[in-house]
Amino acid sequence: AEKAEVDFWHAMGGQLGEMVDKFAADYNAGSETCQVNAVYKGNYTENMTAAIAAFRAGEQPHVVQVFEVGTATMMAAGDKGAIYPVYQLMEDAGINFDQSAYLPAVISYYTDTEDRLLSLPFNSSTPVLWYNKTALDEAGVEVPTTWDEVEEAARKLKENGVAKPFSFGWQSWTQIENYSAWHNIELGSQQNGFAGLDTEFTFNNDAVVGHIQRIADMGKEGLFAYGGRRGDSRAQFVNGETALWINSSAYYGGFKNDIKDFEFSQTMLPLDTEVADAPQNGIIGGATLWVLQGHEQPEYACVADFFQFLSQPDTQAFWHQETGYVPITTAAYELSKEQGFYETDPGTDTAIQQLSLNAPTPASKGVRFGNFVQIRDIINEELEAVWSGQKDAREAMDAAVERGNALLRKFQAANS
Numbered sequence: 001a002e003k004a005e006v007d008f009w010h011a012m013g014g015q016l017g018e019m020v021d022k023f024a025a026d027y028n029a030g031s032e033t034c035q036v037n038a039v040y041k042g043n044y045t046e047n048m049t050a051a052i053a054a055f056r057a058g059e060q061p062h063v064v065q066v067f068e069v070g071t072a073t074m075m076a077a078g079d080k081g082a083i084y085p086v087y088q089l090m091e092d093a094g095i096n097f098d099q100s101a102y103l104p105a106v107i108s109y110y111t112d113t114e115d116r117l118l119s120l121p122f123n124s125s126t127p128v129l130w131y132n133k134t135a136l137d138e139a140g141v142e143v144p145t146t147w148d149e150v151e152e153a154a155r156k157l158k159e160n161g162v163a164k165p166f167s168f169g170w171q172s173w174t175q176i177e178n179y180s181a182w183h184n185i186e187l188g189s190q191q192n193g194f195a196g197l198d199t200e201f202t203f204n205n206d207a208v209v210g211h212i213q214r215i216a217d218m219g220k221e222g223l224f225a226y227g228g229r230r231g232d233s234r235a236q237f238v239n240g241e242t243a244l245w246i247n248s249s250a251y252y253g254g255f256k257n258d259i260k261d262f263e264f265s266q267t268m269l270p271l272d273t274e275v276a277d278a279p280q281n282g283i284i285g286g287a288t289l290w291v292l293q294g295h296e297q298p299e300y301a302c303v304a305d306f307f308q309f310l311s312q313p314d315t316q317a318f319w320h321q322e323t324g325y326v327p328i329t330t331a332a333y334e335l336s337k338e339q340g341f342y343e344t345d346p347g348t349d350t351a352i353q354q355l356s357l358n359a360p361t362p363a364s365k366g367v368r369f370g371n372f373v374q375i376r377d378i379i380n381e382e383l384e385a386v387w388s389g390q391k392d393a394r395e396a397m398d399a400a401v402e403r404g405n406a407l408l409r410k411f412q413a414a415n416s
């Protein structure tokens with residue numbers, strides 16, 4: 001018999017893309033009725049834009065991977081009938097899907113006001129501090145745990161010949177969104193947007209402004225070197241120019257393949273001791289799988305079956321261990337422990353520890369702002385103006401909040 005076909009558009013390039021292809025191939029080999037076609041459509045923004053355009057043209061895939069910042073936009077599309085919510089999909093397929101198997105920090109990002117799961121958690125991450133242990137040892141510095149220590153370590157690394165001691169990627173996510181959650185400060189009103197569309201940004205507060213100004217000052221001293229949006233500055237870390245790098249836990253798999261000349265590891269985000277006495281918890285990044293409406297029932301049965309396959313503890317544990325994405329179910333975490341993964345690969349439980357450090361507060365359970373994909377671009381522009389010396393942190397954050405709020409109002413008007 002012919003298999004029902006499911007189109008799955010994703011944004012996983014390189015080593016991550018190979019893993020996704022392997023999952024699809026394994027699934028297809030084991031299924032007599034379903035065929036999943038996994039297609040790489042570019043980075044997160046490109047994949048999401050492609051899926052929205054395809055939907056308008058009536059050519060949408062069944063499944064699309066959307067990064068966490070696209071959640072509010074996808075939810076609004078759901079209100080207009082474009083989304084097949086995962087809880088509904090599973091119910092219709094007669095699958096008893098246990099939401100409580102997932103980490104609270106992950107599930108709470110993707111549930112509606114009635115606690116129903118809208119998209120399938122697949123690749124969740126959190127930003128960590130990656131460090132070049134060899135370079136730190138050579139410079140005689142300990143792994144930093146506070147921002148003062150990061151600054152001091154960067155200074156010593158510089159003196160010891162490290163050209164661009166400190167850097168990061170996904171700067172809104174790592175330096176504003178997670179910095180805020182980590183210090184239990186809201187990014188915007190209405191519980192970071194979770195409680196309503198009438199939300200306004202507040203990240204031009206003294207803590208965030210002070211933090212951004214600190215990094216700008218580190219740049220002037222030659223301790224920080226900006227290397228671009230997303231993962232663009234990864235090469236700086238891999239080639240040893242940068243020894244302290246904040247970005248997703250999901251760089252682990254690639255680093256293991258690519259870093260041969262030094263020892264590297266990861267640790268939790270630094271604490272700003274002027275802002276908080278102890279860290280709160282980190283918030284996730286990465287992406288989930290959204291199901292789009294407009295296809296036939298047998299195909300949706302395959303989507304549900306494929307989702308069940310992806311949610312298996314062994315699939316999840318394998319994905320986590322190979323990539324550095326978080327073990328998103330308790331079972332996958334337990335299995336990884338049993339398999340001795342955290343002993344053979346020390347530091348790889350940093351992300352899950354950071355996410356589950358404390359019960360999430362309204363300021364630390366995530367962000368849900370409309371148009372946030374575009375707003376992150378505004379934040380990128382304003383931060384880049386700081387790094388290049390055109391603006392100080394106060395001017396840039398005020399401008400980002402004002403420009404961001406205009407896009408929030410536009411989203412609210414279009415969706416209420």
Ligand SMILES: O=P(O)(O)OC[C@H](O)CO
Nearest residue numbers: 067125170248250285286
């Ligand atoms: O590199 P990822 O997949 O962990 O994603 C990083 C950011 O969360 C994307 O918004």
